[in-house]
Structures are given as structure tokens and as C-alpha cells.
Amino acid sequence: MLNSLAAISVAYVALLFAVAFFAERAARRGRGNWLRAPIVYTLSLSIYCTAWTFYGAVGSAARNGFEYMTIYLGPSLVLIGWWWVLRKLVRIGRAQRITSVADLISSRYGKSNLLGVGVTLLAVIGTTPYIALQLQSVTLSVEVFGHPGLPGTQGPTSTAFWVAAGLSVFTVIFGTRNLDANERHHGVVMAIALEAIVKLAALLAVGAFVVWGMSGGISGTLERIDASELGHWNVQGGRWVGLMLLSAAAFLCLPRMFQVLVVENDNDTQLRMAAWAFPLYLMLMSLFIVPIAVVGLDVLPEGSNPDLFVLTVPLSQGQDGLAMLSFLGGFSSATSMVIVAAIALSTMVSNHIVMPIWLRFTTGTASVSGDVRHVVLLSRRISIAGVLLLGYLYYAMSGGGTALATIGLVSFTGVAQVLPAMLGGIFWRGATRLGALAGIGTGFVIWLYTLYLPSFGPGVVLPDSFFAEGPFGIASLNPNALFGLDGLDPLLHAVLWSLTLNTVAFFAASLFSFPSPLERLQGAQFVNVTQAPGSARGWTQGVAQAEDLMVMSQRIIGASEAVALFQQAAREQGLDGHLPEPTPAFLQRLERELAGSVGAATAHAMIGQIVGGAAVSVQDLMAVADETAQMMEYSARLEAQSAELSRTAAQLRAANDKLTRLSVQKDAFLSQISHELRTPMTSIRAFSEILRDAQGLSDEEQSKYASIIQDEAIRLTRLLDDLLDLSVLENGQVSLNVGQGLLRDVLDRALAAASANEGERGLEVVRDPVAENIRLHTDTERLSQVFINLVTNARKYCDATAPRLTIRVEPHEDRVIVDFIDNGSGVATESQDMIFEKFARVSDQKAGGAGLGLAICRQIVVRLGGEISYLPGQGGGAFRVILPREFALAAQ
């Protein structure tokens, strides 16, 4: 039995890996529309139902009657009331690129990292026991199967260890696959959606078996319930209300719930479906809990663990298949919770603890090149392993006793301490950083003292005397009867005191403190997210250098993504090329993009390092204070217009400069071309006159003069050919010879041809033969002409002592990017926009041609349906050629 159990578990895990893998692949290929389907989102919310609810709900029903329902009723109300909180939360999450609940709090209160660290610690402390609880449930359920057959072959802790290890591998593979700008994990979400179906099906199957298979239908079941010891409504009123509100609060604040609810959210449609479908899911999950509990109490011997009725009831009836399904359901509940919790916690730990420390130790180096993504990814991977290790250690040390079973609500109360700061932050502009710190701090301390530390049992952490007569004999500080409030259920007591004092401290400290400008700015953006998206701005223009920003962004979001982002921004500003103007709007947008990868506080600090000092301008502050909004708005609009005008003027000036330079070049070219044409002409005329007039020339002299005439004629022809080639290309009359070819062959040919001319100057060429193995459908002759030109240019102009040319190939779905990067000094910024023009020559000293090479290159590449451009910020001269894989005739 245990063997087949292991085999089925392994097969199930393999299926999950496969689902995650294919979903991830589909998303990467841009075919992932179905991954964002509202139903997938709804199902992914089901990680709320952990093993604690899957197994524990029945146990709770058997012990305490109907109280278990509160855990489901609270979240149902939150979703049914989506118009109140969730809609706003989700919109803020998308607009501000929020990556975690700690990021939300830190971002709202002036991107304060202290708050981020605080919430992260709270989350880690609150979630670790919860992970331990999941490991315990898997271990217990395995033991149920293992007991009859093979005792003692696998200790319980070793099962827990292997489950933890397997989960960390899965999470590392699919949770940190890439540093997505949106921080979405399609593979993980898809696997979780599948697990949601499995656990619902398992619970419904067991329930249906119990109702129709063992109790004779619905009416029979209801009679049986009434006749059992759960026959009457026996819920304590305080707990009924308190737990309902507590679970609603925890639903919003739990790091894992925030991850699937807000971070993975893509659009409002998803939320609109979840608003009715998820309460339905919860209803179905809790529908058969009481019947299973009643039948379990009835059928199974006295003293058997009610937490495992979902497994033991089918087993006792000989329904091994059903028990197996139920085991998979419990396994799914445990694993999906652990995976998402580990992702959420690792994001927080890396963004709020590791990155700030790393940034501090490397101060002032934000613009130095080198990829920082591996630092972030590595820190996330280590955090995931660390979180799971903590969970395992907690499990191993607590000995897996019954003490763990109560930890679910303890953990709920802990994370719910974030609620006042969260709700206050999105609804009340007066909430300040100091208020949030005071509130969360107060709540955290009271929770630790009255609930978390006592949960280990009296005498373990807190001495017995604390509970008997209070610490040091002060009765009013008794952890179970704070300020003399005696006789209350310990959980309710802790919830009441921690949340009340938390809210009071938050409100009072907010009233008496004064927010910083950045806080007020963020407050206005969060509270007004549904009305005025992103009107206030956080950066002043001028100091930032677009190229420095680009170098930094490449390290965080990746080279090609950064280039694409900058290029798009430049295009939206109406500029040609890769570098946009560093306007406040652009800085704001860039910061959001970076925040999606490393969190708001870190992104703000990194941009701050480059832009320097003043982050909030006087104008922004005036926009925040809306008492005089009307006037300010008007003058701000005027200012924006004048900024717009001066930007346009700058662009016009640049265009004018370019035209002037072009005209000067054209004049220079004309004088040069007439010189070039005239020199051979002169010698042709001179020698042909000699041939005509001179008498008595020897045969050698005649043939010598004739060959001089011919050489000069060939030189003339070549020059005219080049000009003709260009004009034909420009007029679009060229006929292309399209065929199949390997990119590698084209590059080989180009390098051979380019090195044939000049052998004495050694140019080291770095290539990647594997990446170059791409089949292209294009005119390979013309293409190699382009490559020859680029390689020859590098050979001619690269001024490094050991010249090196790197050819980087980047295949994409429908196009190929080929970069030629040398290690010379590159093209000066002011000449970058000129080099593709006809007759352009950057420097005179080594000029060999007439300045037509790059112009011809551009014409050819455009004919082939691609584009060629100069790529700044690569530490040398760099050209980027983008080609379509399939040459389409329509491109002509």
C-alpha cells in the first residue's frame, strides 16, 4: 500500500511539473491568453484552503461543531464585497507594480524600507509554523497508509524532510525562473489551479460517498446529524463573530493570499468572476464537512484522530481508491500552500532585506555594468530554501504534536496585524509612516506576548508564573488576561487586544505626526487610484543621464527588455534611436518597471543614486495640496505646455543641426567626388593622348599605358557602381535573390571576405556558434554584404590595443537580433544619428571609402524587412541588426 502510495504521489508530482512547464512555455511564446482566464485566477485563490482546512475542518467540526464554517464565511464576504476593498487593492497593485504585502505597505508609506522589513519579519514568523503544519499533515496522512504494512521504515521526520526538499526544488524552478517585470508566475498558478480541482473533487467524492453510500441520501444524513452529539447548534457567539472577522482580515493580509489575489492579478475581469465563483468554491468545500465528521465519530473506534477522518472513513469501508484520491487532495492542499507561501516570502525577503543590504555595500555603483539579476534570483532561491528549512526545523523541533493544530488561527491573528495599516493606507490620506509603524509594532508585540509565545504551552517560552499571577506579580500583565480582562477565550482575548490597540496606535500616531512629501504623494496616488491614475510625479528632470539609466536597467530587467523599453519610450516621445529624454514621466515609468522586479523601495533608491537628491519637486507638492488645485492645475498645465514646446524646439534644433551637417557633408562629398572622378579622368586623358600622339613607342610602353588607362577606368566604374547600387536600393528597384541559408554560414562568409583584405591587424572575433545555428529565409548574398561592411568597419575604426569584436545572436519567435559589439571607443553621441546617412564619415584620419558603406547597409536591411541601428551603452561601438526569420514579399 505504501509503495503504490509513493508511486502515485510521484506520478502526481510529475504531472504538476509537466503542467507548470507547459504553461510556462506557452506564456513565454506569447500564447498564454488562456493562462489569464478568470477561472484559472479563481481556482488559484483556493490556496486559502490548506491542509489545515482540508483535514482540520472535519476535525474541528468533530470537536467544536459548526465553528469551522467561520473560516470560510469570512473570505466569502470579502469576495462578495469586492467592490469595497478588493477592487481598489487590485488596481493599486497593478498601477504601482506591487510585489508583495510588505511592498504595498512600504510603497504606500513613502517607500519606507523599515516598514518593509517589519512586515517581512511578521510574515516570516507567522508563516513558518503554518508551513510546519502542512508538513505535519502530509506526514500524518502517509502514516495512516503506512501503519498496517511497514512500520518504521520511514520515520515521520524523513517524510517531512523529503516533502520539504521536493517543494523547494519545484518552487525554485518555477517560482524564480525569471525576474518578470510583473512578478507573475504562470507555471505555478496553473499547477495550483489543477491542485484546486483535485482537492475539491477529493472532498466532494468522500462527501458523496458518506452521504449516499453510508447514510442513505440527504434526508438520512440530516437525521443522522441530528441524532449525533453534534445535533444542536452549540457555537459560542463571541467566537462565531470573532473568527469570521479574523478570517476575513487574514484573507486580505496573508502573504500567500496577497500573492495570488493582487500580484498575480491581470485584469478586473478575473476579479469579477472570482467574486461569485470563489465563494461557491468555498461553499462546496465546506458542504460535506459535518456529514463526514458525524459518520466518522459514528463508525470509527473511540479515540481515533478526527483530523484524519477524511482518510480513515473511506479506508475503514475498504474504499482504498477513494482514500487515495482523498490523500492526493490533502497533498495538493499542503503543497500548493507551501509553494505560494515560499514564493511570497522569498520575494519579500529578497526585496526588503537582501537587496537593501546589497545596495548599501555597493553604494554609488548602480550605474556600473554587470548583471544584478543573478543577485536577486540567487537571493530568492536561497530564501525559498531557507523558508522551507525553517518550516521543517519548526516541525522537527515541535515534534509534530497536537500543539501545531492550533497554530493556524495564531498565524491568522499575526498577519492580520497588517490590516489597519493596509486599509488605512488605501482609504485614508492622513495615514502616515509613523502611524503604520506604531500600529504594526504595537499589534506585533501584543500578538507575540498574548498568543504566539503562549501557543508553545505554559512553561516553554514564558514561565508558568506569568499565567498564574502575571509577570513579576503584576496581574494586569497576565498574557491571558491583559489589563484585567479575564474569562475570555485566549484567542479572542488576543485578537481583541492586539487589533484594537494596533488600530488606536495607528490612528493616534497618524494624527500627531507629519508625513514627508513622498508619503503624501504616494498617499494621494493610492487613495485616488480609481479617479486620477498617475497624475502626480516623483522626479525632477535634468540630472539623470539616459545612458546611465539604461546601463542600470539592463542589469535589473535584462539587456533586451531594457533596450526595448527605452526604445518604445523614445518612440513615444517622437525621438529616433534608443535613448529617450529623461523626463519626469519617463523616470516614473522606469521606476515602476524596476519596482516590479526588486520592489518599490529598492527601485526608488537605485534611481535616486543616479538622478541624485531631490525626488519631489515643488510643483508636485502643489499638486498634492488640492486646496488651490484649480489654479495650480492651470499653471502646471501651462508649464507642461511650455516644457513640451521647449522639448519640441530642442528636437527641431537637433533636426536643423542634422540638416546643416548633412549639407556640409554633401558639399564636401561633391568636392571629393569630383576630385575622385577627376584624378582618374586626368590620367586617362593624358595617357590616351600619349598613345595617340607619341611616335615610336615600344610595345611594353604601349601595353603599360593601356593598362594604366584600364585600371583607372575600373576605379571609376567601382565608384559609380557603389553610387548606382545605393540609388537602386533607395528607389526600391532592386531584385532580391531570396533563398534558405544558415546564419552561421553567412557570418562565416562575411568574416572570411572581410579578413581577406587586411591581414596585418589582428581582430579577435568572439562568436557563439550554437546561437548562430538559425535557418533564415532571406537574400544571403545581400545579407553577407551587410555583415562584411560591419566587420570591416570594426576592423578599421576599433581603436583598442587588442581589438575584439563580439557577435551576439539572439533568436526570437519571428525575428533574429544580431549585435556587432567591439571594444573600441565607439561612436560619439553627437555623431550617432549621422552615421547611417550617405557620405557620412565620422573621422577623417583612416577614412578609406566614400562614406557609403553604412548607408548601403541600411538600405539592404530595410529591403530585407529588418532594421539596423546603433546601440548605445555597450562599452564600445555596437550595431544591432534585426532580421525577420521569414522574408515576406509584403515587406517590399
Add this chain to the structure above:
Amino acid sequence: MSPASDSDQRIPLFVERQTYRRRRIVDAARALPLLGLLLWWVPLLWALPTQPVSASTALIYVFAVWFGLVAGAGALIVALGRTRAQDKP
């Protein structure tokens, strides 16, 4: 320009029938969770020392409310989607 006349300009007193309907649907969506809370707090009254309520009655009551809330939320979202579709011809 005084603030009062300014806000008058921004929020018109009379709106299209369509917009009016839509706002009332949103109101209903806002009220629904409060109704749910109220109905689910009814069991607090059962604890009063009278005839104890049987478990089957309690179960049926809680799940009926649950189902009603799900249906209500779904219907409101469908209605909201319909007014939105009519907004953009």
C-alpha cells in the same frame, strides 16, 4: 471660481437613465456583503435560552444564505456587465 460651482460642474445633478441604473447596481453590490454579514449573524440569536436549534436546520440555513449570496453576486456582476456593454455602442 468658488469650490461649490466647481463641484457642480463636475458632478451633474441629473444623469442618463443608463448611468443612474448602473450606479444603483453598484450600490446593491456594496450592500450585499453587509446583508450577508447580517444574515450570518442571525445564529447569535439561537444561543438565547429557548428551544435549541437542531443541527440540520442550522446547516440548511447557513448554506441557503451562502447560495443566495453567490447567486446575488453573480447576478449583479452580469447586470453590471450589461450596462457597461450598452454604454459603449
